Amino acid sequence: MAASEETPVQMADPATIVLGVIGADCHAVGNKILEHVFRGAGFNVVNLGVMVSQEEFIAAAIETNAQAIVVSSLYGHGEIDCRGFRESCIEAGIQDILLYVGGNLVVGKTDFAAVEKIFRDMGFDRVFPPGTDPLDGVASLRKDLAGGSASHA
Numbered sequence: 001m002a003a004s005e006e007t008p009v010q011m012a013d014p015a016t017i018v019l020g021v022i023g024a025d026c027h028a029v030g031n032k033i034l035e036h037v038f039r040g041a042g043f044n045v046v047n048l049g050v051m052v053s054q055e056e057f058i059a060a061a062i063e064t065n066a067q068a069i070v071v072s073s074l075y076g077h078g079e080i081d082c083r084g085f086r087e088s089c090i091e092a093g094i095q096d097i098l099l100y101v102g103g104n105l106v107v108g109k110t111d112f113a114a115v116e117k118i119f120r121d122m123g124f125d126r127v128f129p130p131g132t133d134p135l136d137g138v139a140s141l142r143k144d145l146a147g148g149s150a151s152h153a
Helices: 002-006 029-040 054-064 078-082 085-091 112-121 134-145
Strands: 016-021 044-047 068-073 098-103 126-128
Touching: 016 029, 016 054, 029 044, 029 068, 029 134, 044 054, 054 068, 054 085, 068 078, 068 134, 078 098, 078 112, 085 098, 098 134, 112 126, 126 134
Parallel strands: 016 044, 016 068, 068 098, 098 126
Antiparallel strands: none
């Protein structure tokens, strides 16, 4: 029965995601792991690498007709780098794209519930803490693409 639940994403025309590390962050290892896991799960992955601007994410999403943008940040400045991201997507005409963000998103020790609220209020559909199993992101994306519970703030 579990295999049938995965059928919507495992189709001839796989969903496309744009993946990258935002801002001046150059942490590449986690980005490559995410690419490997999402690609292995059947997604078409457009990996922009590290030090990616919002504009580059959005341009790639438009060019590839992506269904989701997956933003990673480990250097603690994700809150600054991601401000206005949803608004920029709306202005570019991709208001319905799924926006995911994860990693060490703020400087200092902040309760994850507070971090999640900040990013949800910025319009991100899913927010993942440091150390999240990449398969949790895959499961969330499958659910959201199938009309699951994520919604823009």
